[in-house]
Amino acid sequence: DRNVVVEWDDAHRYTPAPRHRRRMMLRIIADLDVRDCLDAGCAQLYLLQEVVRRHGIVGYGCDISDQVIAKNQRLAPDCNFLTMDLSRETWPQGRQFDLVICSEVLEHIPDWRSALSNLVRMSRKYLLITVPGGKIRPIDRMVGHNYHFQGPELASELQELGCEIVQLRRWGFPIHSLYKILINKLSPEKLYG
Numbered sequence: 001d002r003n004v005v006v007e008w009d010d011a012h013r014y015t016p017a018p019r020h021r022r023r024m025m026l027r028i029i030a031d032l033d034v035r036d037c038l039d040a041g042c043a044q045l046y047l048l049q050e051v052v053r054r055h056g057i058v059g060y061g062c063d064i065s066d067q068v069i070a071k072n073q074r075l076a077p078d079c080n081f082l083t084m085d086l087s088r089e090t091w092p093q094g095r096q097f098d099l100v101i102c103s104e105v106l107e108h109i110p111d112w113r114s115a116l117s118n119l120v121r122m123s124r125k126y127l128l129i130t131v132p133g134g135k136i137r138p139i140d141r142m143v144g145h146n147y148h149f150q151g152p153e154l155a156s157e158l159q160e161l162g163c164e165i166v167q168l169r170r171w172g173f174p175i176h177s178l179y180k181i182l183i184n185k186l187s188p189e190k191l192y193g
Contacts, residue, residue, distance in 0.1 A: 017176055021103065021130055022047050026054070028167070032126055034098035036060065040086055040119055041105030043068050045076055048101075052079065060097060062086070086115040096124040103130040106154075107145045113157060120161045127163065129154070133170065134177070137184040 025047060035057055039048040042061030052059040059079035063069055069081045082091065086102075087109050100123040106112040119127055131149040132140070140148070155165055172180075 016179065017172075018044075018046075018104075020171075020176075022050070024169075024171070025101065025103065025128060025130065026050060028128060029099065030054070032099060034125065036097050037099040037101065038062065038091065038097040038122060040100055040102040040122070041108075042072060042081070045072055047103065048079065049076060051099075051101075052076075057098075060091070062091070086118055087111040088114070088118075090118045090122050094121075096122055098125045099123075099128065100126070101128045103128075104132065106131050107140075107147050107149070110146050112147060116154075116157055117161060120158070120163060127158075133172075134180075137180060139180075139184055142189070 029051055034055065036059070037048065037051050037055075037057055038060040039045075039051075040062055042048055042063050043065065045061075048059050048061055051057065059076065061069070061072055061076075061079060061081045062084040063072075063081075064083065064085050066083045069083045072079070073081045084091070086105070091097075100119055102115075102119050106115060106129065109115045116129075119129070131154060132145065133149050133151065136145055136148050151168065151170065155168060158165060
């Protein structure tokens with residue numbers, strides 16, 4: 001479903017993992033010299049809006065969901081948004097960005113390698129990616145995860161595409177790991193609802 005994440009607002013605003021992930025990414029971005037930023041898979045605007053506000057840069061977003069794009073354009077009229085399938089498309093006219101962020105998106109794309117290649121093509125300087133690792137649990141499947149990354153496959157693919165990996169980080173054990181086990185044992189359907 002192209003519009004599956006349009007209403008995930010509260011889950012991304014309040015649950016611990018997305019909040020911690022945003023904090024970590026903002027710390028990384030603080031040290032970068034960038035003039036513009038593309039949030040590839042921009043379902044929730046929290047990160048893009050904060051990057052634009054803190055750095056005074058131009059913000060761009062793309063997502064496969066036309067509903068997400070319409071909502072985000074209303075909420076952030078100073079940013080530029082485009083409906084786009086990352087596995088098949090890049091920003092028109094070969095546009096590149098100093099910073100491309102792709103956070104918790106690749107696991108939803110069956111052809112993640114094509115999407116990764118397109119992300120690299122759109123990146124002028126930096127590409128910041130976050131993906132889930134570990135076992136795919138029932139709630140992960142409910143939210144559209146096709147793949148969880150173990151680390152080496154993503155790093156290898158990036159290097160084959162000519163990227164230099166500046167930082168590779170894993171996090172989540174033990175607290176987030178226990179949280180994921182717990183929400184899957186309780187009732188994934190109710191929590192998803």
